[in-house]
Amino acid sequence: MKILIIKLGALGDVVISTSIINKILVHHKKDDVYLLTTPAFENLFNEIRNLKVIKCMRYGLFNLIKTILWIRSARFNKIYDLQSNDRSTIYCALSGVSFCAGNHPRFPYKAHPDDIYKGECHSFERLNQIIVSAGISPALPEPSLPAPPNTITKISSWLKEKNLTQKNFIIMHAGSSNKHTQKRWPFFKELALILKNYFEIVWVGGVDDSMLNAHLTKSTGINATCDFDILSLAELGRRSKFAVTNDSAPMHILSCSKIPVFGIFGPTYPRRTHALGQMQNVIFPNNVIPKNDAGFKPKDISAVSVDDVISKIKKQNLI
The missing domain is CATH 3.40.50.2000 (Glycogen Phosphorylase B;)
Structure with missing residues (x-):
């Protein structure tokens, strides 16, 4: 299978997501796993094995269309949208991928937490809820930025x-x-x-x-x-x-x-x-x-x- 993880920013959120990303990698250890992120954070993942990092520009209609076309052409089987903002929701909605996991209990997410997020828990806990809804066991709160x-x-x-x-x-x-x-x-x-x-x-x-x-x-x-x-x-x-x-x-x-x-x-x-x-x-x-x-x-x-x-x-x- 081909798996896409989306995490665009910001810095703190990207760091928090590292243990979640590692957990997805373990779950999909036999699959091809890609991470879509922005240029500012590309090098943070260079030391993570078996993760193909793809950078995209975050803003502008041209970049939006370019990214959507790339996602569609890649023919992913699953998407884990750890960003779940308006832009990444559009990515998922137009991706052509039938299984998308994300933060919101609505289209286009097939797997998601049951309730709307109101800040009642740490953002890491919410990310864990996303992957649990997709059948992955929760990650430990152990962020990782290994040094080359x-x-x-x-x-x-x-x-x-x-x-x-x-x-x-x-x-x-x-x-x-x-x-x-x-x-x-x-x-x-x-x-x-x-x-x-x-x-x-x-x-x-x-x-x-x-x-x-x-x-x-x-x-x-x-x-x-x-x-x-x-x-x-x-x-x-x-x-x-x-x-x-x-x-x-x-x-x-x-x-x-x-x-x-x-x-x-x-x-x-x-x-x-x-x-x-x-x-x-x-x-x-x-x-x-x-x-x-x-x-x-x-x-x-x-x-x-x-x-x-x-x-x-x-x-x-x-x-």
Whole structure:
């Protein structure tokens, strides 16, 4: 059989889906399995055996038609739509494939969860419901971003250059997109001044975080802004003790490192979006997390205190 998995984005959702994709691969170990994704995430799957990765452009009528024609010409037997947005629904509806599994209890999905998703569970749990509806046993919450050999070598060299050793440092990500500065927790400096007594601190982030990280590094730590891509950050995480961040992208990447990732939330809903396998490390104002989207109201992230974060870290016996 020929199998198609659809997962287009965004970064956190792609990372969460990795264990689901691996489970589909095990179930279809004798079949030809393809993954349709976008160019930004193509290389994340290069180390996964028996998966043929096909990139597509996500937007525009021309690209929509081009992708549909490719799907039809490939003559797939089954489609697992892990995206299940308007665009991928159209892919499935016009694919010519009789068996499509997806998130919504409606056409074109033959296999699907019984109810409409309202954020009552983590997105990973919902993806599991999709594959279970298609006769596949549920995946474990174990996201995976394996590093190629050159990335492993790169991180080893970087650690040597910075005089860091295995597990003697922690990763901190204090920034966010400049469009969402309300996600930035304002007490990273104060937290770092406490944690530097136990570990070396590495500040990571992208272009939007450069000014903030330069400011924080004046107090303590190593400025590693823009030093790592997705796979190298996951590999750096595997060498670290734990991580603290207020941004979802590094939360999800570092959840693949099999370390505690302390995620500070306020304006976004942690039950739906926390890093996979890290719910016990979520830090939310008053630590009262609503059960679904309807009960969630955005909070001021500054309501989380330094003591709240230190308390969570101590509960894991890390300091």
